Amino acid sequence: MLSIPLPFIAGLVFVLVIHHSLKGVEARGSRRYFLAFLVLYALQGMIVGIHFGYGVAALAPVQPVTASIMPPLAYLAFRGLTDVDVPKPWHHFWPPVLMILAIFLLPVLIDPLLLVIFLAYGVALWRLTRTDGEEMMTQASLQRMRPAFRAARLTAALMFLFAASDAGIAIYAVFRGTAIVPSVVAIINLLALAASLLFSMAPVVPDASRTIGKRAAASNPQDEAIVGRVLAALEDGNLYRDENLSLARIARKAGIPARDLSSAINRSAGLNVSQFVNNRRIAEACRLLEETGKSATSIMLEAGFSTKSNFNREFRRVTGMSPRQWRAKIRKERGAKSANS
Structure with missing residues (x-):
């Protein structure tokens, strides 16, 4: 009997949580990036779930390409909520191009390249949230600034989680094989699911550091x-x-x-x-x-x-x-x- 893959559930929950956090946010140019990011994130959960859950090996080359697109999209989306324009946004689409080249020419570079992409954009997004706190979200409505800020922090944290997990899985596979990879993927997605659920249940309160009184x-x-x-x-x-x-x-x-x-x-x-x-x-x-x-x-x-x-x-x-x-x-x-x- 068919079952719903856990990565798809985790991806869907994350998409719903982020969509709710950004409800009513109509930032110039940012909406299309958010829509593409959220759709791709849900799709990635489905690809990972089908690949590891049902052993569909044909999806193996697709998975790293879709994964390499998400960090740039997330960064461009949240950057669009600030008052700083993104110079030459097309530069941020080099990661999937490099990933495609690695798949066909140097497969050994796939995992290191994914690690670099997720770490680089995770750091970039985290640094973005360090600027002026929630008030960096100048394009969001005042009541959505805090949720949008928290959503950016959650996304950056998940980038670090996926970077660390992918690196760990790649190193383990080299020395011990890939037998437990599906189980590890399930655990990672459980962590992502738990983080998304905790985020959605946490009350949205003003940043105490910005409340002088x-x-x-x-x-x-x-x-x-x-x-x-x-x-x-x-x-x-x-x-x-x-x-x-x-x-x-x-x-x-x-x-x-x-x-x-x-x-x-x-x-x-x-x-x-x-x-x-x-x-x-x-x-x-x-x-x-x-x-x-x-x-x-x-x-x-x-x-x-x-x-x-x-x-x-x-x-x-x-x-x-x-x-x-x-x-x-x-x-x-x-x-x-x-x-x-």
Whole structure:
């Protein structure tokens, strides 16, 4: 009886997790890379599963070629979420070309070449996430910056895992043969599956290192001027209410480079960009809670939030209480004033 290969399941779960993390992200030029990467990752899981699970040796030459395409695609996809253009992206398609040449001319180079490709792009992607933390994802909406950042970290970690496992399998096969390779492949995919599931279940919380919580001492008049321009940009057409608002869009509207804008807000307001915008959204939510009888959900959407969890978390961060408690407090204070008058 046919069974579903474990690598295919692991690949499918990873694809679904990454797709969910990047839901709503519409970065310029990045979408096609993400789509190609995710489709290829699922396909690779199927190829590995059929190759080792059912012994289809004809797929052996295909597997390293598809594997060599994924790291460049992943790097180009996540790089597209930043505000830095990729010069000559076609350079990143040399790995599969070199892999095809190795398959036909020097098969002994296949495993070393895969190791280099996965390590090189794993390091490149990890270094990319070291730049400005989650705020490197300037093209993603503010509420998707953190999930996109975590997805990039997960992808880089899996590249390191696959690089180490492929190297280990190749070395073991030279001295001990390939009898246990299918079992090792299964274990590796179980690890990848576990990592993807843990990633999907872990709560998305703000980066503590970016949450200062009070006015920074290093603020200066130039920072104050930048913050003023950002505030004006957010008020123009009620831009702050757009739930898909991104750092890149704010920067274009204010006419300030994204990195300068982010740094100025960090220093001047003691907040990251997402918190800064959410402060304005919470102020609007408070006004609507006080002046209207609209439900908290309606107010949440009108203020620019798309999820209750994010709205409640940010509301409590700013006011110290839930929306319902805040509305009750305002009504109680209003009733006390009426009674005294």
